[in-house]
Amino acid sequence: MRGKPPSQHLQMLSPEMRLVTACSRWPATPERDAAVRAAAIAVDWALFDKLIARHRVLGLAYAALSSAGVALPETLARSLMTRVGQIAGQNRVLAMESARLQFMLDAAGIPSLLVKGAPLAQLVYGSQALKHAKDIDLLVRPADLAAALALVRADGYQLWLPARELSERQLGDVMRHSRDIALVDRKRRVQLELHWGLTDNPRMLPGLNATAASQTVMLGPDGPSVRTLGPDDLFAYLCVHGAAHGWIRLKWLADVAALAGQGAQGEIDRLYRAAAANGVGECAAQALLLAGMLLELPLPPALAEELRASRRVRKLVAVALDIMAGPGAEREIAHRRFGQARLIRARFLLSRDWRDLGVNIIAHMTALDDVLAIPLPSRLHLLYPVLRVPLWIGRRVGAVGRGRKEEGVQ
Structure with a gap:
C-alpha cells in the first residue's frame, strides 16, 4: 500500500522530522506503516536518531519502523534495539x-x-x-x-x-x-x-x-x-502539561493523540468540551490541532473549524510547531537560539487575561533558590520576583569569584 501524500504542514518539516511524526502515530495501521515507508526515503539516519532521542519516542519509532519493514543501517538498528530494550526494562x-x-x-x-x-x-x-x-x-x-x-x-x-x-x-x-x-x-x-x-x-x-x-x-x-x-481529567492535564512546557517533546503529543483517538470522533469533541469547562480549552485546542497536523488525528470537521477560528489558538499552534519541529529540533531547546525566550513566549501566550498574566509573571520570576536562601515573612513573599534579578547577579558574581579563587590555588 502506498502512503497518501503528506499534508501541507508535514511538507514543511524536514524529511527526518516527517519520519519521526509518522513513527509516532498510534495505533499501528496499514496506513501508518505506509506513511512510515514513504517518509523513510532519503533521510539522514544520524539526524533521525538525534530527533527520536530528543523527542523521547524511541520505542514508538522502533516499533513503527519494524512494523513497516524499513531496513535501517546496521549500526542504527543494533543501537536502537539495545536502547529500546533498556527503556522497556526501566x-x-x-x-x-x-x-x-x-x-x-x-x-x-x-x-x-x-x-x-x-x-x-x-x-x-x-x-x-x-x-x-x-x-x-x-x-x-x-x-x-x-x-x-x-x-x-x-x-x-x-x-x-x-x-x-x-x-x-x-x-x-x-x-x-x-x-x-x-x-x-x-x-x-x-x-x-x-x-x-x-x-x-x-x-x-x-x-x-x-x-x-x-x-x-x-x-x-x-x-x-x-x-x-479519570478520563476527562487525564486528557485535560496532558494538554496543560504539554502546553506549559511548550510541547518540547513529541512524546507528549503522541500520548494525547493516542488517548483522544481511542474512541469515535464524537469522543474527541466531548473531551474538548470537558477540558474547556475546566478552564483549559485553549490548551486542549492547541493539542488537538497539533495532533491533527503532525499525527493525523482525525478531528471532527466542525470542531477543527471551530478551533482554527481562534486567532490565539492559531498563534499557540504556530509557536509550538516552531519549538517542537522547527530548525534545530534535534537539539534541546536550551541549546537553540533564543530557546528560553521561545519557551517563555509559549507559556505567557496561555494567559487569558490580566489575572493569568499576573500568575505567570509571579511563577516565572520566583526562584525557589531565592525562597530557600532568603526566608521572608509570608506577607513579603511578593518581593521575591523583584529580588530575582539582583540575587541572580549576585550568584553569578559569586560563582565567578569562587572560580578565580580555585584557579589561583591550582
Missing part, C-alpha cells in the same frame, strides 16, 4: 515501583493518584514497552504532603530538588511557590516526583487533586492495578 521497574508506592500510601491512609507514567502507557499503548518514562509522578493532597514525604524518605528515598534537606518552614514555602518536589532512590535507581498540585495557575483544572474522580488501570495481564486520573 519502564517495568517504574511500573512495579509505582504500584508499590501507591499501595504503601494506601496502607497509611494517604489518598494518591499516579499521573502519566505506567498507567498512561497501559491505557494508550497497552504495554510498558513503547512509552519513554524517566520518573514516577505521584499526586497527594497538600495536607498529606508532609506525611507522604516522611513515609517515602523512611522507605529509602532522598530529597533531591529543590534541596537535599528542607525544614518545616522551608517545606511550607516550597508548597506555596511550587507544586512538586523530586526525590531519588539510588538503590532502586528510581526518581520520584511527589506532587501536591498539577498546574501553576489555580484557575486551570480547579479541584483536580488526589481525591478527584479516578480510573483503575491494570499494569499488564498479570500486573498490579493502580489508580490514575
Whole structure:
C-alpha cells in the first residue's frame, strides 16, 4: 500500500522530522506503516536518531519502523534495539515501583493518584514497552504532603530538588511557590516526583487533586492495578502539561493523540468540551490541532473549524510547531537560539487575561533558590520576583569569584 501524500504542514518539516511524526502515530495501521515507508526515503539516519532521542519516542519509532519493514543501517538498528530494550526494562521497574508506592500510601491512609507514567502507557499503548518514562509522578493532597514525604524518605528515598534537606518552614514555602518536589532512590535507581498540585495557575483544572474522580488501570495481564486520573481529567492535564512546557517533546503529543483517538470522533469533541469547562480549552485546542497536523488525528470537521477560528489558538499552534519541529529540533531547546525566550513566549501566550498574566509573571520570576536562601515573612513573599534579578547577579558574581579563587590555588 502506498502512503497518501503528506499534508501541507508535514511538507514543511524536514524529511527526518516527517519520519519521526509518522513513527509516532498510534495505533499501528496499514496506513501508518505506509506513511512510515514513504517518509523513510532519503533521510539522514544520524539526524533521525538525534530527533527520536530528543523527542523521547524511541520505542514508538522502533516499533513503527519494524512494523513497516524499513531496513535501517546496521549500526542504527543494533543501537536502537539495545536502547529500546533498556527503556522497556526501566519502564517495568517504574511500573512495579509505582504500584508499590501507591499501595504503601494506601496502607497509611494517604489518598494518591499516579499521573502519566505506567498507567498512561497501559491505557494508550497497552504495554510498558513503547512509552519513554524517566520518573514516577505521584499526586497527594497538600495536607498529606508532609506525611507522604516522611513515609517515602523512611522507605529509602532522598530529597533531591529543590534541596537535599528542607525544614518545616522551608517545606511550607516550597508548597506555596511550587507544586512538586523530586526525590531519588539510588538503590532502586528510581526518581520520584511527589506532587501536591498539577498546574501553576489555580484557575486551570480547579479541584483536580488526589481525591478527584479516578480510573483503575491494570499494569499488564498479570500486573498490579493502580489508580490514575479519570478520563476527562487525564486528557485535560496532558494538554496543560504539554502546553506549559511548550510541547518540547513529541512524546507528549503522541500520548494525547493516542488517548483522544481511542474512541469515535464524537469522543474527541466531548473531551474538548470537558477540558474547556475546566478552564483549559485553549490548551486542549492547541493539542488537538497539533495532533491533527503532525499525527493525523482525525478531528471532527466542525470542531477543527471551530478551533482554527481562534486567532490565539492559531498563534499557540504556530509557536509550538516552531519549538517542537522547527530548525534545530534535534537539539534541546536550551541549546537553540533564543530557546528560553521561545519557551517563555509559549507559556505567557496561555494567559487569558490580566489575572493569568499576573500568575505567570509571579511563577516565572520566583526562584525557589531565592525562597530557600532568603526566608521572608509570608506577607513579603511578593518581593521575591523583584529580588530575582539582583540575587541572580549576585550568584553569578559569586560563582565567578569562587572560580578565580580555585584557579589561583591550582
